[in-house]
Amino acid sequence: MMKKAASTGFKLTTQTLVLVSIAWAVLTLLFFLLFSVPLPGQERLPWYNPATYLLECTAFFFAGILCLRNWRSPQIVSGRSVWLAIGLGMFSYFIGNLWLGYWELGLGKEPDVTPGDLFFLLTYVFLVSGMVIAVFSRQLSLTFLQILAILGILVGSVALAWGLVLEPSEVFALSDRGAIATTNPPRDCRGCTGIALGTGNRLCHAGGCPSTP
Numbered sequence: 115m116m117k118k119a120a121s122t123g124f125k126l127t128t129q130t131l132v133l134v135s136i137a138w139a140v141l142t143l144l145f146f147l148l149f150s151v152p153l154p155g156q157e158r159l160p161w162y163n164p165a166t167y168l169l170e171c172t173a174f175f176f177a178g179i180l181c182l183r184n185w186r187s188p189q190i191v192s193g194r195s196v197w198l199a200i201g202l203g204m205f206s207y208f209i210g211n212l213w214l215g216y217w218e219l220g221l222g223k224e225p226d227v228t229p230g231d232l233f234f235l236l237t238y239v240f241l242v243s244g245m246v247i248a249v250f251s252r253q254l255s256l257t258f259l260q261i262l263a264i265l266g267i268l269v270g271s272v273a274l275a276w277g278l279v280l281e282p283s284e285v286f287a288l289s290d291r292g293a294i295a296t297t298n299p300p301r302d303c304r305g306c307t308g309i310a311l312g313t314g315n316r317l318c319h320a321g322g323c324p325s326t327p
Contacts (some may be wrong), residue, residue, distance in 0.1 A: 131180065142169045167215040171208055178204035193251060199244030206236040 145165065152158050181201030185194050213230025217223050256264075 138169075138173060143171070145169065164215075164219060167211065167219070171215070174193040174204050174211065178202075178208060186264050193248060196244045196248045196251070199240045199247060203237045203240030203244065206233045206240060208232040210237065 133310055149159060149162050149165075178201045181197045181204055181261065184190055185197040187194075187202060192195065210230035210233030213233065217228040218225045287295055
């Protein structure tokens, strides 16, 4: 009777885990679409950032647990070290995100550089290690065209990241400098006696540049 009762206990099936993961992803997407952009003349709700960290940290925490579950499962015949590496990567991102949230919300500092960056770096190290183990542990013999396809995907991904992340920031920086130059045209510093030493520009910014004919 005890064995029968234990066998009928609650057990998370693969289908249940997939449905819960999809529901969490949809909830996160709806939260972002509804509250990420405030109305004109208003600011974001005060609980938006904490809720964002909660949704993100929960997802990575349970992703790490599921990866370690596969690593410990006897049903995984090969590639268990792959799940271990990916699970450690998920937990590294989880810890880094906790540091980032504490730095921004708890201490009120700018999250430009935080101690959590070390864990974000470890995330990529573990993920790359897991993918390398997954490929080389099976001793795959790739053809020349397959190698070219992989390299093409790699180059395309880097180019896409460059275009979406790096280039817009440079464009915005150039537009900001152009706007500043338009709204604040340079003064004529030919009458500044200290221009040779670089003090003429400081006098101009301070409004002390003498007028010149």
